[in-house]
Amino acid sequence: MVSNSAPSTPRLLPSGGTLRGTVRVPGxxxxxxxxxxxxxxxxxxxRIEGLLPAExxxxxxxxxxxxxxxxxxxxxxxxxxxxxxxLDGLSEPGDVLDCGNSGTTMxxxxxxxxxxxxxxxxLSGDRSLRGRPMRRVGAPLGEMGAxxxxxxxxxxxxxxxxxxxxxxxxxxxxxxxxQVKSAILLAALTANGETTVIEPAQSRDHxxxxxxxxxxxxxxxxxxxxxxxxxxxxxxxxxxxxxPGDISSAAFWLVAAAITPGAELTVENVGxxxxxxxxxxxxxxxxxxxSVHNRRDVAxxxxxxxxxxxxxxxAFEIGGDLIPRLVDEIPVLAVAACCAEGTSRIxxxxxxxxxxxxxxxxxxxxxxxxxxxxxxxxDGMAVSGGVELHGAELDSETDHRVAMSLAVAARIARGDxxxxxxxxxxxSYPGFWDDLQQLGT
Ligand code: S3P
Numbered sequence: 150m151v152s153n154s155a156p157s158t159p160r161l162l163p164s165g166g167t168l169r170g171t172v173r174v175p176g177x178x179x180x181x182x183x184x185x186x187x188x189x190x191x192x193x194x195x196r197i198e199g200l201l202p203a204e205x206x207x208x209x210x211x212x213x214x215x216x217x218x219x220x221x222x223x224x225x226x227x228x229x230x231x232x233x234x235x236l237d238g239l240s241e242p243g244d245v246l247d248c249g250n251s252g253t254t255m256x257x258x259x260x261x262x263x264x265x266x267x268x269x270x271x272l273s274g275d276r277s278l279r280g281r282p283m284r285r286v287g288a289p290l291g292e293m294g295a296x297x298x299x300x301x302x303x304x305x306x307x308x309x310x311x312x313x314x315x316x317x318x319x320x321x322x323x324x325x326x327x328q329v330k331s332a333i334l335l336a337a338l339t340a341n342g343e344t345t346v347i348e349p350a351q352s353r354d355h356x357x358x359x360x361x362x363x364x365x366x367x368x369x370x371x372x373x374x375x376x377x378x379x380x381x382x383x384x385x386x387x388x389x390x391x392x393p394g395d396i397s398s399a400a401f402w403l404v405a406a407a408i409t410p411g412a413e414l415t416v417e418n419v420g421x422x423x424x425x426x427x428x429x430x431x432x433x434x435x436x437x438x439x440s441v442h443n444r445r446d447v448a449x450x451x452x453x454x455x456x457x458x459x460x461x462x463x464a465f466e467i468g469g470d471l472i473p474r475l476v477d478e479i480p481v482l483a484v485a486a487c488c489a490e491g492t493s494r495i496x497x498x499x500x501x502x503x504x505x506x507x508x509x510x511x512x513x514x515x516x517x518x519x520x521x522x523x524x525x526x527x528d529g530m531a532v533s534g535g536v537e538l539h540g541a542e543l544d545s546e547t548d549h550r551v552a553m554s555l556a557v558a559a560r561i562a563r564g565d566x567x568x569x570x571x572x573x574x575x576x577s578y579p580g581f582w583d584d585l586q587q588l589g590t
Contacts, residue, residue, distance in 0.1 A: 164565050179395075199392035216234075251278065259332050363385040366380040495531075
């Protein structure tokens with residue numbers, strides 16, 4: 150877990166050098182959480198290959214174990230097994246469920262637990278998570294009859310869930326959030342009638358794909374695929390899940406190679422679910438040399454290998470329905486924007502303010518320390534390209550994606566940088582620093 154108080158050693162980020170070779174990023178974080186959670190409420194064993202062995206999925210596994218689910222050790226290269234307890238088999242834990250730094254763990258868990266009648270659960274997490282909005286999940290679950298209580302009208306953890314029988318509902322979510330959508334879908338599995346979730350735009354659809362594969366009676370509807378319908382009553386059965394590499398982790402290498410003179414990288418086995426590939430469209434808009442090879446389908450998710458090399462880049466403009474398809478890649482896209490010709494603009498991205506940190510302010514502050522020219526908007530930022538970055542004293546501010554984005558920026562800066570709290574990267578990519586060393590020349 151990312152500790153908010155433990156002292157950590159700053160990391161020297163040397164300037165210069167190039168990047169060459171082949172890398173495999175660890176398993177997709179979103180798919181890893183879902184494989185553990187759905188395996189837990191299925192009947193029989195679920196086997197998960199390629200599960201992300203990082204702090205966030207470890208938080209999900211620890212919560213499930215505390216409710217009586219057998220989850221085998223999570224280690225690099227090891228198949229993980231989950232002994233499902235069935236839809237109503239989770240037992241009441243004797244202590245607070247610690248979700249660590251993981252918003253996905255807490256939000257999906259709220260949906261999973263809201264309908265566990267007669268049982269009482271308390272969820273908490275680290276300082277960052279205790280400051281993230283949870284009413285966005287509690288309010289729609291409330292429409293289904295859930296009872297979730299917490300600070301500030303149930304918006305902030307610690308949260309208490311008093312398990313209740315739930316009713317089916319038609320719910321319009323105010324934000325395109327896969328965490329909110331997935332929490333409702335999980336609650337809908339044991340409601341007393343059908344549920345439909347309608348999002349303003351489609352968010353990542355890993356839950357829909359995987360729940361169907363586990364046997365849920367679920368349909369994605371609408372031309373924009375932003376409506377999901379669920380009928381309760383189907384039993385879920387344990388599956389074999391293969392987790393592809395995380396495109397949100399691959400994004401650091403894609404941008405690093407695109408902006409670093411002489412760089413040429415291949416990132417193998419990357420998940421290419423269309424609800425996640427916005428980054429590839431932006432890199433194309435920038436004129437980056439990225440190509441996709443060996444496209445294939447692995448256990449219900451599209452996968453491929455990505456090749457990228459350095460080249461000149463143009464500024465980009467992004468907003469609207471594209472944002473949910475690249476929401477986690479915006480910090481590293483801000484780095485790419487610093488190296489492009491012209492001014493890049495990011496709009497409709499106010500969601501970044503409620504991630505592990507306020508990523509708009511934090512990226513503007515940290516890249517600003519390197520000499521970047523960034524103007525923050527309420528819902529995004531403008532980044533002037535063509536400004537030479539210089540080495541600086543940097544801080545991840547405990548955010549994993551900030552840590553890795555700054556590592557990418559530091560290599561092309563003039564002069565070395567130092568990064569405080571680099572260990573944050575372990576939330577989603579524990580081997581990041583080793584991979585950076587291995588690919589650097
Ligand atoms: C996630 C959804 C996204 C993303 C997060 C993981 C998920 O959040 O930022 O890292 O696994 O469902 P929102 O759906 O809240 O935007």
